[in-house]
Amino acid sequence: MVEENRGARHARKQAICRKAQRRHVSFYERCAHWSFDRSESTTPIHWHRERWVLAGTALMVTLLSGFIMPAWATAMKPAPTIEAHTLLPLALPKPAPINPATSTVDDWQVVRVQPGQTLSDIFGGRGLSLTDLQKVMDAAGDAKSALHNIRPGEEFDFLLGPGGSLRGIRFDKDQANRAIVRLDGPQPTLALERRDMDTREEVAHGVIRSSLYAAGDQAGLSAAMVGKLADLFKYDVDFVQDLREGDSFTVIYDDIYRDGARYGEGDIVAAEFVNQGKRYTAYRFRKADGNYGWFSEDGRPLQKSFLRIPVDFTRISSTFTAARMHPILGRMRAHKGVDYAAPSGTPIHAAGDGVIKYRGWENGYGNFVLIQHNKDISTAYGHMSRFASGERVGQHVKQGQIIGYVGMTGLATGPHLHYEFRVDGAQRNPQTVTLPKSEPLPGAQLAQFKATVVKPQLARLEQIDQRVKLARNNTPNTDN
Template sequence: MPISWRREHWILASVAVALTIVAGLVMPTWANAMRHDELPPVTTVSIPLPPLTSDAIHAADGAEAGLVQAGMMPGMGEDPWTVVTVRPGQSLADIFHEHGLSPTCLQRVVDAKVDNGAFRRIHPGDEFAFKRADGRLSTLRFDRDDHTRVVLTLDEKEVHTEIVERALERRVHVAHGVIRSSLFEAGDQAGMSDSMTLKLAQAFGYDIDFAQDLRVGDSFTVIYNDVYREGERLRDGEILGATFINAGQRYTAFRYETADGTVSFYNEEGRPLRTSFLRTPVEFTRISSRFSAGRMHPVLGKMRAHKGVDYAAPSGTPIYAAGDGKVEFRGQKSGFGNVVILQHAGRYSTLYGHMSRFAAGLSNGQRVRQGQLIGYVGATGLATGPHLHYEFRLDGAHRDPLSVTLPKPEPLPASELAKFRGVTQPMLAQLKMLEDTRLASASK
């Protein structure tokens, strides 16, 4: 026992000494940390404020509006703005009811006839903002378009209108990408949005099959713009000019608006990239029957010429006009079921058979543009399954749509060509310079 007792005391004594040493080290530091130095005296000086100018008032109003929209501005006699984003299926009446605004108030807004169509044509994602005074609607604002805001102010007697023009800015960017795994990955690496990359693919879609022709090492250089409003990015703009090197071949595309307002892409020589006809007017899963002088008809069970190409596709797949033209026939024909026949300029016509239904509003005599929706894949008429029967005719004679030599689009006329070159030559020089710079850096 005595020996065991002495050992315990020695241990306790050692612990006590250690704690004393630690406390001696920590306490001065803690004391310094908790010490409050005497602060120097503070002198308050009255400085007269400069007079408030109208520009300063407008700037303050704008800052307040921003705080109000963000929910950061305390109420000062009236409620802050309530911003409402339109949901699918909503009408303005639904929004007024949801936010406790009376039908009488809605009627006053509609009767103002400032932009009555805007109230009937609201879309999901549109925004309306309300401000109340004494519990009643005092102000309603909405954006008529990207650069026009309408503000309605309601008093007891009438509705006052203010149209506010909001300046748009287009900021131009230049990007370069190299295909490593996919076009969208290259676009992302180049700082482009997916939608802008898709626009790039659409510009070159007549020359390059991006599903089959893309190769590792292919590259693109592009000039495009984004749309800004009041310093904030609003949306994607447009491809202005681009080059694409695919399998060693160089393609160019420049966006150009002609004197009649038509916007298309042209190569550097002024020839449209858009072909006169789409080779295939539907996204198909497989070719179920080719053009032939004689085949066994799957329904009739006898040999008949097959004067078109059958593209198998799920029922309801969109069908597009192969080229610009006029609807010569829309209706039903024996064997074809629901069919559309388009007459194109000059000597060409196309036929689209077995549709499940026609595009809304499509009628005989109507003008259509290449790529315009005209109907949907089906199995009407003599058909064993859903597919598009597509025929291509030259001077009334049937040609194989898969091998027929399609007419080249007409180049820009001489009167437009000079203007086109004036617009595109600076961009072409910039694209070539960037291409050369990239190639030089890649070869080092």
């Protein structure tokens, strides 16, 4: 029974195939040769157009499968699970409290004093009022004196708040201390800040070719330091009349540094000046009273009892002589003094310590001053334009103190000082008279001076001179 059913099904299948072949006879005629049978009885495949179409279709299906399947797999991948984290509180140290005074850097505005400026000008230039200036003056305490006499080049630092209000000011109380006035607190405050001061020794050597200042400039000295050198030796050397070409000097001096920056020039430590073959020396020494002075090698102060010339002059218009044709009287007449020509108004200084014995008008002399220095020596000054204010007969004056000003009162044809040096009432030539020597240091100080100052500094000066001579000898002569 089973076999009959199976035979019937097979018969039906064959009938269906025969029916399809009859219906699609044209297709079977074209495709009857398609076969992948590799048996020997099968005819080899020939690549006709139909085979190329079939191969291209298979290749395209393969490529599309390579792109589509990974994308489909990715799309079907489940979303990742986010790992949960647990936050644990940790105890941290408390931050230090912020101090408003130190949390920010103050923006100080620096103002340098210009020639002719006053403190009120400087405050006004920062938009500050006289009330602000008075507040600073009131708070400055013992630093107030530095505000009364300001000089060009000094610096004032201003700290300004919102709207330009004054919060603070800084200025130099002295060379080594800075005053800081703060106005931004409940009450004004004043603080002093110590500056880091340092001195460094410098050495300079020069030879006079035209003038002292030109030689100093060539040696690297400032005009101020050349002036200090001239002040040291002005009692022995007339730097207008006595200088000669070939004169030389050697100077050891201090340079001052403040807070690491050069601040200015200090004092001369030791110096040597050779004028017309004569050697003069100066050494700085701290005396028993704590003050510094300058002394020659034998311990005598360089500051003599008398100034050789009591005025800064331009030329000597008349010398000391027993017979001179008077320019106004027109006859021969002795000239018992020296006339120093200078611009009208030039200060005249007392030649030495003494007492004013006469101050007024004197025939021929015009405005005239007579100073008695001791029982033997007096000095006289004539043709002044005016006297120094506040002086009177009987008043004591110090050497260098201003007693009047150059003019041309009396018998004079031009502004000049007529200067006389009198010994026991008789006039002597101020240019040649032997001036009294100053007393040397006392015995103990003199020994200390020679051991601690003269000996080491003299060795340095001699060493410098030897180097200069050696350098001069090694310099080739280009004159030939």
